[in-house]
Amino acid sequence: MDKKVKKEFDPKIVGFLCNWCTYAAADLAGSSKMEISPALSVVRVMCSSRVDHNLVLTTFFNGADGILIAGCHPGDCHYGEGNYYARRRYALLKKVTESLGLESERLQLTWISASEGNRYAEVVNSFTEKIAKLGPSPINCRSDL
Amino acid sequence: MNDTERSAARMRSPEGIRGSLHDFLKIAVDKGAVDSVLAPVKVPAENSYAWILMNDPAVIESASPVAPVMPVQGAKALKSLTRKGKGESRILAVMRPCEIRAGIELMKLNQVHFDNIVLVSYDCPGAVPFQDYVKDPGFSEESFGKMIASGRPGEENIKPACGICTEFSIVDSDIHFGYFGVDEGSAFVIPVSEQGAELLDAIGLDRDAKIADWESEISSIRDKRTKKRTETLSAAGERIKGLDGLINAFRKCIGCHNCMSVCPICYCRQCYFDSEVSKKDPDFIFEIAEKRGAMAFPRDKVMFHAGRMTHMSLSCVSCGFCTDACPTGIPVAEIFSYMADITQPTFEYIAGKNNGEPLPLRKFEKKELPLVHEIVKSAEGEEGSDE
Ligand code: SF4
């Protein structure tokens, strides 16, 4: 890909954030006036385990350049064990997308607690950077999908 | 599975395994060990088979426990009978290994209940592709008959999925009929579960045969099959990999969802991919079309298949019904088996292998399995995870 295009590329990232931790961390990061990449559109979910495969695949096939799933740290899920199930589901999604050669690196799971405003900003900024380097999702130039 | 007891009864019939199994059904009902039998019976037009639940001796007489074709996955028949819990009558069900394995997966999904079912499996030579059978039942019957008589798995005129099947023999059933490599006309009747052993006792079949030779025959066939499977599926993987490969693989797909409706694992009453929510707003489609320059319909073909792969590849038993049902000849089963052979080992799971083991997505480990950990470790942050 030509450099000029890359420079103009404005990644679109969808973040599925758990209400009890990462969503609060986003809030904290915002009210602390941290610099956060505007590429991420936030979808608030009640738990990382709410993010089912169809949600992710629909987002992916409709052209998101990156997808971030973020929940409470293992052991801290508001509902006890949701994030452990989410972790398995994520592993499956990664495996399937990787085995289909679908740039599975555009999909990322992470844990951010409510007090980690800093970490939230870091994760979002570095994921945006990573996606910017990868360039637009190839799905976006396919009319046959 | 009961590994301590590996001695078996022996049955003989001039009609080979088909005769022995047929005799077995009759005896089991006769002696009152079961109330009825679920097995394939040839339809009156003689161009297909149907699952029949029967207790009338005259109907049982017409049963074909080892049928050349599989028009309906047996697990689906079991589901119709037991989806609301255990039934009143005790049923002996004769099924192919992949049908029993699908039944085990459905049991884990609460769609099948085994309480009053005695499962009988047999060394499966493979099944004739349904289209071939319908076109020429005579030829198919003949070639299948030869296959069975040879006491070996079939090589030709069987479904592609059968040609690379490694679970063609004993599974987590109650009773297994082993006859590959056993002298002609003879079959071992092997108790697999306690229930199976009790039934053999109840009908007075003495277990005095030793089956070590049969076991080594099975494992040598399995080794060859495993090799063939790995080769075939990795070639399939290479073909479909990448956006181009994937789109090409499903270019002929007409979106009929036949592959899904015949799949024993896809039990949902309303599939997301058939639902209203999955259909995007026309405005949204126009928007995407404008961005991408054009738009092909039906939309979301690849997403449908990728979605099914995430939903059912962990439970896929490679029965091949999807390929059999595809009107445009897409090797659906090969593609899904490729995925199943990747996702199942990731979770150290084999679909339909063990009816006491939960589905991989219904459980977790705080310290995840090595292959799962390999994938999720980047999510865990620097401090590492867990407790
Ligand atoms: S059966 Fe074939 S044509 Fe129909 S949805 Fe499945 S792959 Fe597509």
Ligand code: FES
């Ligand atoms: S509540 Fe946050 S991951 Fe479950």
